[in-house]
Amino acid sequence: VSDLLRNTITPLVYICAAVSFFFGIKFxxxxxxxxxxxPLMLGGLALVILGVCLDAGAAVLVAALPFVLAGGVVGVFLxxxxxxxxxxxxxxxxxxxxxLGAALLALSALLHGDLAPVRLVSSxxxxxxxxxxxxxxxxxxxxxxxxxxxxxxxxxxxLAGFAAAFLGIAFSNVMLLIAGGVGGAGGIALARSVGExxxxxxxxxxxxxxxxxxxxxxxxxxxxxxxxLGSAAxxxxxxxxxxxxxxxQHALNExxxxxxxxGAKVSWLIHPSAGVLPGHMNVVLDEAGVPHEDLVELGDAKxxxxxxxxxxxIGASDIVNPAAANDEASPLWGLPVPDLxxxxxxxxxxxxxxxGASGTANPLFEQPNTSLVFGDAxxxxxxxxxxxxxxx
Amino acid sequence: xxxxxxxxxxxLALACFxxxxxxxxxIPPTGYGRVAGALGALTAIAxxxxxxxxxxxxxxxxxxxxxxxxxxxxxxxxxxxxxxRRVPLSQKVAPLAKEDKA
Numbered sequence: 315v316s317d318l319l320r321n322t323i324t325p326l327v328y329i330c331a332a333v334s335f336f337f338g339i340k341f342x343x344x345x346x347x348x349x350x351x352x353p354l355m356l357g358g359l360a361l362v363i364l365g366v367c368l369d370a371g372a373a374v375l376v377a378a379l380p381f382v383l384a385g386g387v388v389g390v391f392l393x394x395x396x397x398x399x400x401x402x403x404x405x406x407x408x409x410x411x412x413x414l415g416a417a418l419l420a421l422s423a424l425l426h427g428d429l430a431p432v433r434l435v436s437s438x439x440x441x442x443x444x445x446x447x448x449x450x451x452x453x454x455x456x457x458x459x460x461x462x463x464x465x466x467x468x469x470x471x472x473l474a475g476f477a478a479a480f481l482g483i484a485f486s487n488v489m490l491l492i493a494g495g496v497g498g499a500g501g502i503a504l505a506r507s508v509g510e511x512x513x514x515x516x517x518x519x520x521x522x523x524x525x526x527x528x529x530x531x532x533x534x535x536x537x538x539x540x541x542x543l544g545s546a547a548x549x550x551x552x553x554x555x556x557x558x559x560x561x562x563q564h565a566l567n568e569x570x571x572x573x574x575x576x577g578a579k580v581s582w583l584i585h586p587s588a589g590v591l592p593g594h595m596n597v598v599l600d601e602a603g604v605p606h607e608d609l610v611e612l613g614d615a616k617x618x619x620x621x622x623x624x625x626x627x628i629g630a631s632d633i634v635n636p637a638a639a640n641d642e643a644s645p646l647w648g649l650p651v652p653d654l655x656x657x658x659x660x661x662x663x664x665x666x667x668x669x670g671a672s673g674t675a676n677p678l679f680e681q682p683n684t685s686l687v688f689g690d691a692x693x694x695x696x697x698x699x700x701x702x703x704x705x706x
Numbered sequence: 707x708x709x710x711x712x713x714x715x716x717x718l719a720l721a722c723f724x725x726x727x728x729x730x731x732x733i734p735p736t737g738y739g740r741v742a743g744a745l746g747a748l749t750a751i752a753x754x755x756x757x758x759x760x761x762x763x764x765x766x767x768x769x770x771x772x773x774x775x776x777x778x779x780x781x782x783x784x785x786x787x788x789x790x791r792r793v794p795l796s797q798k799v800a801p802l803a804k805e806d807k808a
Contacts (some may be wrong), residue, residue, distance in 0.1 A: 328755070335751070339728055339744050352789045355744070359751045359785060370758035378757040381771040385778025392779065393786025402739040405787075408746035411780040412753065418773030419756045425766035426759070432711050471745045478749045479721070481756065483714045491714055493752030495721025496728065500745045503729035 324369040328489035331361035335493065362489055397658045401532060401682050403463045406454025409470035413447025416440055416477035423484065436484035440477045447473035459532075459682055464508040465519035472501025532685040536694060539661055539687045540701035546624035546659070549573055550615075552583045552652070553595055556629020556665065562692035563602035566628060569699050570604070576702070581618050582609045583625075583652060585633040615652055625654055627662040627678075629691040634662075635676045645672050660684040663694045743784045750780035 338354030367375060396404050420441035423429065429437060451470040457463040475497030482491030509516035534542075543549065551570060557563065570580045582604060588595045599609070610618050619625070627634050634654060638646035654660050660683055678684055687694055729741060754777055761767045 331751075335748055336724065336728060339748075352785075355747060355788065356785060359747075359754075359781065362751050362754055366755055366757045369755075371760070374758060374760050377762070377767070378770070378774055381775040382754065382757065382778040385775035385780075386782040388775075389779035389782025389784075390786045393783035396783075396787040400739060402742050405739060405742040405746060405784070408743070408750070408780045408784050411776040411783075412746060412750045415750070415753055415773045415776035415780065418769045418776065419753060419759065422759060422761055422766045422769035422773060425764070425769060426761050467742055471742060471749075475725075475745065475749050478752050479718055481753070483711070483718065485756070485759070486710050486714065487755050488717065489755045490752045491717050492721045492724075493748050495718045496725035497745050497749040497752075499722040499725025500729035500741070500748070503726050504741055504745070 324365050325488045327361055327365040327368060328487070329492070331358045331365060331489060332492045332496075334358035334361060336496070365489060397683060401459035401463075402467050403454045403457050403459050406451045406457075406467060406470065409451030409454075409467070409474045410448045411451075412474040413444040413451060413470065413477060415444070416474060416481055417442075417444030417448065420444065420477075420481055420484070423481075429484075433484045436480045440480035440484065443473045443477035443480065447471075447477060461508060461514070462519050462522045465505055465516050468501050468505035468508055468516070469520055470501070471504060472498050475499070475501050532682075534661075534685045534687060536687065536689075536697040536701055539685075539694075540698050540705070542624065542659060542661065542685075543569075543573060543626070543698065544576060544702055544705065546573075546578060548579045548581075548622045548624075550581050550583050550610075550618055550622045550625045550657075552585070552625060552627045552630055552634060553599070554585070554588050554628065554630020554633055555590065555594075555671070556631075556663075557691045558589050558594060558598045558629070560629060560691035560693075562628060562690075562695050563598045563604070565692055565695040565699060567599070567602040567604050569695055569702070570608070572699060572702050580608065581622075583612065583615050583618070584609050585612050585630075585650075585652075587649065588630060588633050612650055612652060619652055619654070619657060622657050624659045624661065625652075625657045627660065628695070629663060629665075631664070631676050632672045632674065634678055635672075635674060636678055636681075637674060637676070640677075644674055646674055654678060655681060655683070658683060661687060663687045663689065663691050665690060740788070743788050746780055747784035747788060750777050750784060753777035754781060 334354050335358035338351045338358060341351040341354060392407065420437040423437050447470045450466055450473070454463055454467055475494050477494070478490050479494030479498055482494050505516040509519060551566065553566065557566065573580050582599065584595050586592055632646055632649070634651055635646050636651065636655065637644035638649040638651045639653070641647065660678070660681065662679060662684060664686055665688070679686060754774065756770070757774060759770055761770050
């Protein structure tokens with residue numbers, strides 16, 4: 315029975331796990347099926363653990379379990395800290411951990427005893443690839459988001475994946491072999507995609523001078539933005555001239571009411587200079603029926619912003635431009651602006667990346683916690699309402 | 707061992723083909739963060755299969771323990787972030803291509 319388990323059932327379970335994971339990734343790529351993707355990937359994880367339990371003896375599992383459980387707890391904690399709009403570099407530590415983990419597991423096998431030549435060479439290659447992935451992945455945590463950083467992330471993914479694949483060759487483990495091969499090749503596909511988007515060869519990007527990076531702007535579509543809004547508990551809306559010009563106040567009030575119905579606390583931050591004249595926002599929002607008690611003046615907004623999970627900027631640029639507070643050379647210098655650098659997530663609905671009335675570029679839109687939703691303020695807000703209602 | 711090695715190489719080639727196919731079609735000019743999360747999860751989860759490595763004491767035991775700790779942390783971290791953001795890969799936050807910025 316033991317041989318049957320080890321030689322037949324366990325590889326089958328591993329193959330089912332790999333298939334489950336592939337379909338999870340595949341489903342994640344399409345709007346209609348995206349929500350089924352993550353459960354399928356979790357199913358793959360459960361099958362891997364089942365396969366290990368079938369394959370290994372109880373004593374081996376008991377000895378391994380404390381390390382796995384401790385790692386799981388740390389991983390969940392770190393995973394929860396990755397903000398919805400976090401740049402890809404936020405995932406760098408994953409590949410540092412995976413690469414170093416693969417190298418240590420290969421080292422363990424090497425220390426364990428005499429290995430046949432194929433196992434020995436495969437383990438050495440796995441250790442080398444894993445050790446190469448670790449510093450690249452760890453270094454990404456200190457990098458500014460850029461196409462170069464994305465290309466290096468892809469390289470770390472490829473190295474960690476192939477390290478796992480070579481461990482699979484060393485130990486004739488089907489799961490490691492398939493998952494490592496797919497992960498490694500996926501890293502190469504990712505590097506190619508990054509290169510295409512940046513208009514550069516991936517290898518050139520990896521070797522590029524980190525000081526010569528272009529500004530990096532993140533964007534997401536309405537579906538993504540609705541998902542992020544739907545998961546926030548304390549939301550601050552910052553309307554600007556673009557909101558009033560697009561006549562988006564009614565749609566925005568409907569959005570606020572919908573979010574409150576879902577359990578979120580919604581506040582409106584009113585900048586005294588927002589709009590064409592002081593008080594413009596108050597008039598427009600009053601017309602839409604926004605309750606006065608939900609409005610917060612800029613001078614009183616410090617506490618509200620400190621508690622916020624998410625700030626949604628609607629058709630505003632100069633009044634949220636950090637250059638007004640940080641750059642003495644800026645024409646906006648001295649204008650009071652809210653500090654949004656510590657808010658976990660900032661979403662900004664903008665027609666284009668063009669500057670505000672001052673003609674000054676806005677560094678807020680290049681902050682790693684900021685993501686843009688491009689489009690007309692009214693249309694985007696209406697689409698957000700429709701999307702939230704669809705998933706209610 | 708030779709036969710097993712040949713099978714392993716075939717499987718690796720097939721896996722690479724699948725990886726290029728799956729991710730090559732999935733990754734748009736947006737979505738790198740989510741794809742990276744999925745790749746990390748895939749590799750880290752597979753590494754947990756090394757729990758079956760039988761070592762009982764000494765440096766090999768601690769190397770395996772630390773390796774499993776890191777693999778479990780990466781697996782749990784990537785799955786947590788993927789679970790929390792169950793939205794399409796193709797729509798994830800990403801850098802704009804040069805032409806989009808214009």
